[in-house]
Amino acid sequence: MNNFSYYNPTRILFGKDAIAKISRYIPKDAKVLMLYGGGSIKRTGIYEQVKQALDGFTVLEFAGIEPNPDYATLMKAVQIVRDEKVDFLLAVGGGSVIDGTKFIALAAAFDQGEAWDIIKTDAARELTQAVPFGTVLTIPGTGSEMNYNLVISRRETGEKLSIKHEAIFPRFSALDPQVSYSLSAKQIRNGLVDAFMHVMEQYITYPIGAVVQDRLSESLMQSLIEVAPRAMRMDPPDYTARANFMWAAAMGLNTLVGRGVPQDWTTHMIGHELTALYGLAHAESLATVVPWLLWYKREQKGDKIVQLGMRVFGLISDDREALIEATIDALAAWFNSLGMPTTLTAYGIDPDEAAEAVAKRFDDRGWALGENADIHGSDAAAILRLSR
């Protein structure tokens, strides 16, 4: 086990009464800016629930934070925070709204020049605080509700960058599983796969004696597999299954299971490129990559693939090679069982073309990814050529 530090001060309010409780954790007399996306929260009634919970506070609103939140949009909100002397931000949405709010919280507290520098340079290191904020999560999966990461885009320059900063842990996140009732089966499926992949990318590397972390990761993956069929039920939705999905998704990327162990986020990095090139949803992109990545890296990752197969998928075999193959098959079969394709060809994408395009983007940036920093553009290409 590697040395590590772990810190996560986000307060989780979980369950049927979660949204009604948020006012306890917002400073009295605070001027609150409520931030959301395209307005679906008005159709689903979440908007009304939140407004009711904020009764007694001065509440301003900022709508229109888009998927892959754009720097230009977020800076408009920063201006409001400054002009109106806002004391507290409340993100109501999924990962994009929460990530956008994290950036706004930092940028509004930054007065050393262009706010993009926070994310592009070391300027954020100087920042010890951000505007405090909470979240009301509406789409489980990204884990942003319980971590200190953000990813935003700058369409003007074609950049998409991320940072981690301890000042942007949400003060609280309200997780009411009932908010997921208005999501489509595809959104639930995507969230399940995204959450599962977050855990897997902190797990499928090489053994390092981290018994606790391994078993915690396995417990979250097992939970997601166990509840998935019931979580996908729509009419009526299954509260208990949705609750377990929501809690597992938050736990999967709150940094706990990845402390003290090697990680490999290659699938996410290749997936981001596929999303940029072909518009695949984030989870869709991951599922077209990971079985082939595991196959391509089966020598280096073999011990953990076998462990995943035995402990999470319940496979048994004396033959190590057979077990590796059966585990990758079981993973793909699980994705498929949720209606999630695992090949680029299923989306009409030519794997050879994708391989070339992604390899170029890797090479342009000089990337060497993976737990051993040995996955270059040519490896990404080899992985994608298998995805058929």
Place this chain on the structure above:
Amino acid sequence: MNNFSYYNPTRILFGKDAIAKISRYIPKDAKVLMLYGGGSIKRTGIYEQVKQALDGFTVLEFAGIEPNPDYATLMKAVQIVRDEKVDFLLAVGGGSVIDGTKFIALAAAFDQGEAWDIIKTDAARELTQAVPFGTVLTIPGTGSEMNYNLVISRRETGEKLSIKHEAIFPRFSALDPQVSYSLSAKQIRNGLVDAFMHVMEQYITYPIGAVVQDRLSESLMQSLIEVAPRAMRMDPPDYTARANFMWAAAMGLNTLVGRGVPQDWTTHMIGHELTALYGLAHAESLATVVPWLLWYKREQKGDKIVQLGMRVFGLISDDREALIEATIDALAAWFNSLGMPTTLTAYGIDPDEAAEAVAKRFDDRGWALGENADIHGSDAAAILRLSR
């Protein structure tokens, strides 16, 4: 799954370099009061390591916090904190030193009268802050390093009371597995059993659909069982096994696995009485109770006993009753394999006499314990009579 809230802002510094890192998390120019127990930290070299880490700070010391820390002792430290205008406390020790420091942190910030009222009345509710403190853990097991509970005694009146208060989460806890190298096999054994029991008392009740919490609990119990034989090795000690033991013990009582599920702390409560009556070590007392409690409550707890047997002890049977019995046997056999007895008679204690004495103490306080509040004095007695 029940509604719940979860909050835990303690920063964990984990690994071989943990103690050297603490100064980063103590405010600059702070006057620090270092608190410890009987001085074993001087023999083990931990004292020197901590002093070195605190180089540059003004450091006062308070030695002599005893096992089951006494109110009178702690109030002497409170006086020093006030007289010397101490800004930061550093507990260096096990659960007793940490619990004692938690009380000192609260009491020094309390000026509404007699400090015992903090724990005996509702006075603590008015307190929103305590003197900030960190810990350097020297004995894994209690979990106090990562939670907001404290238990202290008042020998003058024969009282032993506990509270939870959000102001007494440690700001940080340094967990260096190497500090455990100076512990005896008995201390390691006791820590393993105590940590295991913390998880089990948040788990062995009735099913409530909390798939994630159940599996997280199981992962910690499996981890402890898996690493126990290697963790007990003395010459040389096994770093990786000690690291997993230490992390599992902190995770086992940091409140995470118990959120949203019923709990049953009866074994701890009966155990406390046995410690008071016969001087059994805390973990020893638990091991003489829990197999018999499970047997006595096997109807109500049957579903979770079976789940424990199948998932944690790897048992299989079509016969539910046989599986329940086999699970309880497997638990006792695991304790025994660590050299931990599971009967009162093994300590020369008469079970009938203990039953009577504990029943009286339960009845005097009107206790009704367990997840269904149906374990009274007569039930505690029936459980203890089996412990032979």
